[in-house]
Amino acid sequence: MKLIVSVLFVSIIPFLPTSWSAESLEWEFNAPEETRGWRGEGVEGSRVQGGIFQIMGMEQFQLISPPNLGIPAQEDPYLRIRFLFRSPRYLRVFWQPRSGKSVLVPDVIQPLFDRNFHTSWIPLTEKLEYRDTIEQLGLIFGGRPGWVDIDSIEILPFSLSRYLQDQWSEFLAPRRLHPGTINSLNSPRLFNKPFISWLNRLALLILLIGAIVYYKASKANRVKIVTLFGMAILALWIIYDVRETYSQFKIVEEIHQTYIQPLPEEKTFPALGDFYRFVEFCRKYIPDDSIFELLPKPYWPFDCRLKYFLYPARMEKEIVTSYFQNLLPKYFIVYNAPGIIFDPGTQRLMTKDGKTVYSEKGRLISRYNPSSFIYKAAEEN
Numbered sequence: 087m088k089l090i091v092s093v094l095f096v097s098i099i100p101f102l103p104t105s106w107s108a109e110s111l112e113w114e115f116n117a118p119e120e121t122r123g124w125r126g127e128g129v130e131g132s133r134v135q136g137g138i139f140q141i142m143g144m145e146q147f148q149l150i151s152p153p154n155l156g157i158p159a160q161e162d163p164y165l166r167i168r169f170l171f172r173s174p175r176y177l178r179v180f181w182q183p184r185s186g187k188s189v190l191v192p193d194v195i196q197p198l199f200d201r202n203f204h205t206s207w208i209p210l211t212e213k214l215e216y217r218d219t220i221e222q223l224g225l226i227f228g229g230r231p232g233w234v235d236i237d238s239i240e241i242l243p244f245s246l247s248r249y250l251q252d253q254w255s256e257f258l259a260p261r262r263l264h265p266g267t268i269n270s271l272n273s274p275r276l277f278n279k280p281f282i283s284w285l286n287r288l289a290l291l292i293l294l295i296g297a298i299v300y301y302k303a304s305k306a307n308r309v310k311i312v313t314l315f316g317m318a319i320l321a322l323w324i325i326y327d328v329r330e331t332y333s334q335f336k337i338v339e340e341i342h343q344t345y346i347q348p349l350p351e352e353k354t355f356p357a358l359g360d361f362y363r364f365v366e367f368c369r370k371y372i373p374d375d376s377i378f379e380l381l382p383k384p385y386w387p388f389d390c391r392l393k394y395f396l397y398p399a400r401m402e403k404e405i406v407t408s409y410f411q412n413l414l415p416k417y418f419i420v421y422n423a424p425g426i427i428f429d430p431g432t433q434r435l436m437t438k439d440g441k442t443v444y445s446e447k448g449r450l451i452s453r454y455n456p457s458s459f460i461y462k463a464a465e466e467n
């Protein structure tokens with residue numbers, strides 16, 4: 087809310103030139119050298135890939151900036167960070183002044199798990215409170231261990247135009263397609279709150295003002311007033327609907343580009359990826375009179391589908407094995423499992439670490455991709 091107030095306030099006064107330049111305090115992470123000076127605590131792995139700084143950490147981990155930043159605190163600098171949280175549940179920020187204890191910023195950033203990058207503006211100082219310099223910045227990620235992708239970090243004076251640009255991008259951020267999309271409505275974020283919550287507040291305000299105006303008006307005008315305020319609420323509903331329609335349009339566009347337009351051999355499906363192409367591959371190599379086992383186990387949502395598509399070949403089950411004994415050849419289907427390998431030396435099918443051996447003797451029938459293949463166990467005579 088503080089931010090909104092300051093936006094309203096800043097929007098009244100014309101743009102003021104800022105006294106310090108933040109050019110050097112921008113990290114785009116386009117090359118691994120750009121992480122120089124940054125260090126981690128509780129970080130288990132990191133890499134720079136495609137302009138993104140990816141960090142994996144424990145339950146709580148910290149990313150600490152290079153020292154000696156020397157940013158005057160009275161300039162009210164902001165941290166602008168563009169990120170995608172894979173697992174952590176929150177981001178907190180602290181900074182180290184030239185003298186004294188480090189300062190924990192009150193704002194807590196809680197990410198949306200919509201597989202989009204998001205941009206946050208975090209005020210680092212409370213106005214008139216600090217008369218020091220910010221020497222070092224720390225980011226605390228916590229709540230759950232895992233990966234965070236950081237596209238860029240900036241420490242900069244507040245810029246209304248860039249802030250509004252970021253809010254507009256947040257508002258138009260696409261809703262990613264997942265199988266449940268069709269059953270749910272979503273609300274984009276605007277000024278760190280769901281769009282629908284802003285509309286709800288507006289609707290409540292209209293209702294309150296409407297009630298006051300209604301009771302103050304003469305009887306003759308009341309019908310007009312009800313109509314007018316009813317139309318205002320209807321307008322809010324239409325605004326929400328227009329934004330949701332835009333989301334639906336983007337989803338249809340994504341479905342078209344990803345799942346309809348590609349050639350059959352390049353097609354993928356939501357949540358199932360290239361599975362149907364893999365089914366075609368299996369149909370070619372798994373004979374009707376055979377038993378097969380899909381690895382790794384359990385393997386929802388592929389197991390039930392494979393059972394259906396490969397019929398009359400039978401999926402491995404106790405009852406199947408006890409009925410057919412060793413009469414039918416046995417196949418293993420390995421799908422997207424880099425941890426399961428065919429060892430050509432011993433002809434065994436086993437986990438990479440050798441802890442589990444699925445079959446002692448057999449041969450590789452065909453490979454679909456480096457981590458997917460069909461193996462046939464040697465028949466006992």
Ligand SMILES: [Ca+2]
Nearest residue numbers: 114137237238
């Ligand atoms: Ca970047």
